[in-house]
Amino acid sequence: xxxxxxxxxxxxxxxxxxxxxxxxxxxxxxxxxxxxxxxxxxxxxxxxxxxxxxxxxxxxxxxxxxxxxxxxxxxxxxxxxxxxxxxxxxxxxxxxxxxxxxxxxxxxxxxxx
Amino acid sequence: xxxxxxxxxxxxxxxxxxxxxxxxxxxxxxxxxxxxxxxxxxxxxxxxxxxxxxxxxxxxxxxxxxxxxxxxxxxxxxxxxxxxxxxxxxxxxxxxxxxxxxxxxxx
Numbered sequence: 001x002x003x004x005x006x007x008x009x010x011x012x013x014x015x016x017x018x019x020x021x022x023x024x025x026x027x028x029x030x031x032x033x034x035x036x037x038x039x040x041x042x043x044x045x046x047x048x049x050x051x052x053x054x055x056x057x058x059x060x061x062x063x064x065x066x067x068x069x070x071x072x073x074x075x076x077x078x079x080x081x082x083x084x085x086x087x088x089x090x091x092x093x094x095x096x097x098x099x100x101x102x103x104x105x106x107x108x109x110x111x112x113x
Numbered sequence: 114x115x116x117x118x119x120x121x122x123x124x125x126x127x128x129x130x131x132x133x134x135x136x137x138x139x140x141x142x143x144x145x146x147x148x149x150x151x152x153x154x155x156x157x158x159x160x161x162x163x164x165x166x167x168x169x170x171x172x173x174x175x176x177x178x179x180x181x182x183x184x185x186x187x188x189x190x191x192x193x194x195x196x197x198x199x200x201x202x203x204x205x206x207x208x209x210x211x212x213x214x215x216x217x218x219x220x
Contacts, residue, residue, distance in 0.1 A: 044211040099162040
């Protein structure tokens with residue numbers, strides 16, 4: 001099982017960014033997937049979940065600004081980040097399944113002017 | 114939202130000690146409680162899922178217990194490589210939530 005996040009970087013407040021999580025080593029379409037973030041030096045913060053049938057759930061802090069989606073043909077999970085704020089600065093991890101048994105290494109998003 | 118409270122926030126122990134980390138939920142989470150270990154600079158790793166199920170490849174010195182609102186992670190004999198921060202995570206009801214973590218140090 002391998003999960004590789006990409007798409008992070010430095011972005012100004014109010015701008016947008018799209019993160020990707022490329023999955024391999026398992027049947028991607030059969031699993032729900034999480035996005036979880038970690039601000040520098042802080043704890044873990046659950047962001048969003050998408051089920052295998054593409055039902056979605058969001059944390060209140062990102063609802064209406066972030067969108068989780070998946071492309072099963074490409075074995076890829078996405079997170080669209082809009083209206084970014086400085087408090088969204090974090091490492092963003094994707095994780096597999098309701099138990100979060102496997103995690104990627106994360107991609108750093110820095111929101112700063 | 115369900116609040117997860119971990120205690121202590123920092124724990125110092127010696128090699129070979131039996132170590133107990135605690136996690137308390139603000140309401141019943143029906144044993145849908147996972148424990149993760151995060152070493153410095155690394156992604157979190159799943160240790161225990163659904164209260165007491167050891168993830169494949171995790172040493173048997175790690176164990177979990179609990180029910181209702183109170184859960185425990187126990188390391189039966191602390192090893193140097195266990196120095197890390199440990200997070201509990203409830204997935205009983207949305208939104209899923211993490212505890213703030215317990216930092217485990219060597220004395």
